[in-house]
Amino acid sequence: MFRMTSELQAKRRLGLTATLVREDGLEEDVFSLIGPKKYDVPWKELESKSWIAEAKCKEIRVNMEDDLRLKYSIADDREKFRLASENPEKMKAIGLIMKKHSESHLLVIGQYINQLEEISKKFNIPLITGKTPLPERQTLYDAFRSGKIKSLVVSKVANFSIDLPDANIAIQ
Structure with a gap:
């Protein structure tokens, strides 16, 4: 483009x-x-002004294993961001949030495709990335809107003019 x-x-x-x-x-x-x-x-x-829905943001801190903390301490800024983003402890947090909000329409939003694929497989949630064909994306978005599926894992591609008003929990 x-x-x-x-x-x-x-x-x-x-x-x-x-x-x-x-x-x-x-x-x-x-x-x-x-x-x-x-x-x-x-x-x-x-x-x-009620142009968008009210958002309540909560930060959840997770532990970092010693070996990962060592890598983090010597990494450059870009790598620090990736290491923190892909911290395996986040999988446990995602699982707990999903369990607590099992009746909610939940989006898991991330940047790193490998991590998103892992989340999708572990929790059996459909994944939408930039490589997902448009017809398949639309089918998944429609299923989410209609309630046929309660959760989606999405990359940044979901930021582009996607209207998912039923999503009431987002994990980023």
């Missing part, structure tokens, strides 16, 4: 998005196509 957009000849370009997210992490590249961001609204302001 980026390449196609960069080849368009135009005097002006306008980019509109609710969530400027790319699976490859190159969000900043968008500005080379459309120029700097001109307008931004904090989500809390949108929430206070």
Whole structure:
């Protein structure tokens, strides 16, 4: 999409998005196509005006095994983020949250595909990534909306204009 957009000849370009997210992490590249961001609204302001649902965020801290903590202590920032994100202790936390909210519509959202695949297999939850064919994505989203499936594991691809109003728990 980026390449196609960069080849368009135009005097002006306008980019509109609710969530400027790319699976490859190159969000900043968008500005080379459309120029700097001109307008931004904090989500809390949108929430206070009832444009979006109220969100209650809770941070759950998990332990880190000694060998992983050692790797973490000497890693660069990018690797620290990955090690913390993929901490195996998070699987236990996900399991506990799923058990506590077994009747909820639950999304597990992540960045690292290997981790998402592991979560999907361990908890027998369908997975949607950028490689999931569009018809299959739509089928899974529809099944989630209708209640046929209660949980989905999704990569950043779910940030793109996806309306899942029945989701009431998100694990990120």
